[in-house]
Amino acid sequence: MSSLLTIPVSTASHSYSIFIKNNLIKDINKILYKISTDKRRIFIITDKKIAELHLKNLLRALGNQNIIKPFILSEGEKYKNWASLQRILNYCLSHSIRRADIIIALGGGVIGDITGLAASLLLRGVIFVQIPTTLIAQIDSSIGGKTAINTKQGKNLIGTFYQPSLVLIDPLYLKTLPLRHLKAGYAELIKYALIQDNVFFKWLQKNHFHIFNGNTNCLKQAIAKCCKIKASIIAQDEKDRHQRLLLNLGHSFGHALESLLDYNSNKLLHGEAVSIGIVFAFSLSVYLGLCPEKENKIVKQHLDQIGLPTQASLWLKHPKQIQKFIYYLQQDKKSENQKLTLILVKGIGKAFIQKNISVRDIEDFIYFFLGNHL
Ligand code: GLY
Numbered sequence: 152m153s154s155l156l157t158i159p160v161s162t163a164s165h166s167y168s169i170f171i172k173n174n175l176i177k178d179i180n181k182i183l184y185k186i187s188t189d190k191r192r193i194f195i196i197t198d199k200k201i202a203e204l205h206l207k208n209l210l211r212a213l214g215n216q217n218i219i220k221p222f223i224l225s226e227g228e229k230y231k232n233w234a235s236l237q238r239i240l241n242y243c244l245s246h247s248i249r250r251a252d253i254i255i256a257l258g259g260g261v262i263g264d265i266t267g268l269a270a271s272l273l274l275r276g277v278i279f280v281q282i283p284t285t286l287i288a289q290i291d292s293s294i295g296g297k298t299a300i301n302t303k304q305g306k307n308l309i310g311t312f313y314q315p316s317l318v319l320i321d322p323l324y325l326k327t328l329p330l331r332h333l334k335a336g337y338a339e340l341i342k343y344a345l346i347q348d349n350v351f352f353k354w355l356q357k358n359h360f361h362i363f364n365g366n367t368n369c370l371k372q373a374i375a376k377c378c379k380i381k382a383s384i385i386a387q388d389e390k391d392r393h394q395r396l397l398l399n400l401g402h403s404f405g406h407a408l409e410s411l412l413d414y415n416s417n418k419l420l421h422g423e424a425v426s427i428g429i430v431f432a433f434s435l436s437v438y439l440g441l442c443p444e445k446e447n448k449i450v451k452q453h454l455d456q457i458g459l460p461t462q463a464s465l466w467l468k469h470p471k472q473i474q475k476f477i478y479y480l481q482q483d484k485k486s487e488n489q490k491l492t493l494i495l496v497k498g499i500g501k502a503f504i505q506k507n508i509s510v511r512d513i514e515d516f517i518y519f520f521l522g523n524h525l
Contacts, residue, residue: 155170173367195221197221206257256280491509
């Protein structure tokens with residue numbers, strides 16, 4: 152039997168717990184009573200794929216609770232948009248949602264982000280529980296209260312900071328996660344090591360195959376490590392003003408690629424875009440003389456070994472595509488005064504925030520980088 156791990160999260164706006172345990176969902180009723188009364192109703196938002204795999208079990212565990220018929224969204228990043236948000240808001244309002252009711256997000260990052268946004272808007276805030284079912288959501292997006300939808304101008308440009316009241320992580324959900332998605336999640340996992348923890352990076356170099364072989368103990372250990380790092384970062388900076396920006400390593404480039412590809416998850420999953428973005432960030436750091444080339448090579452080799460993409464040349468072949476990519480980079484939320492702010496590195500485990508990068512310098516770098524990767 153696996154033991155329950157509890158990780159407290161304490162942000163400026165709200166404190167809550169992350170619970171991690173195999174088969175945790177069985178205990179959901181007991182846990183929900185910690186955050187609401189028995190008068191509440193439960194709204195569940197999920198997607199088609201996750202509904203097929205896990206909705207029945209959740210409903211069974213909830214038993215004879217007062218549950219509103221779940222809302223099931225189509226699957227994929229391209230549905231994290233205005234139209235879906237509006238449909239979720241309508242669904243909740245048409246069932247006369249109340250502040251004491253609970254909205255559960257059962258799914259990956261798309262479901263968590265859009266449900267969190269809806270929860271923050273409805274009645275100016277209703278109780279919201281994250282049940283992340285992908286690696287990316289279990290180690291990153293379900294924690295810390297970033298909510299969002301995408302627009303044609305760029306990724307995650309509309310959103311709020313709205314903390315969940317609980318995060319329930321069951322590592323066994325990852326048993327049904329396709330390998331491609333597990334690998335994509337690994338890009339966010341390794342991100343924590345690359346930002347601030349060389350020892351964790353070495354541990355991952357040794358243990359990564361256990362993660363992909365379905366060793367749930369190893370997976371649970373890695374998930375808990377990431378959750379702890381994230382909890383400590385957001386405790387210091389909930390609203391992305393300083394340290395939290397570090398969690399954006401690889402994301403400016405990654406988001407720009409996702410926007411360029413119209414959020415088409417068949418072409419590129421978010422984590423895959425982050426993997427390429429990490430290589431961009433390390434290569435730019437080397438190009439600027441900030442990071443030894445050796446460290447860049449080690450990281451790229453590791454990502455290649457996992458089978459994550461590390462090149463973008465397929466989508467950045469023509470000057471028009473490159474210009475569009477640079478346009479999306481400029482839409483990044485960290486940009487100030489038409490200059491970019493990027494997360495760069497002095498080596499593995501040594502990320503820092505670099506402000507005032509000119510678009511011209513980035514353009515030069517991108518042509519140099521693509522030239523070396525064609
Ligand atoms: N996913 C990055 C953050 O939560 O800040």
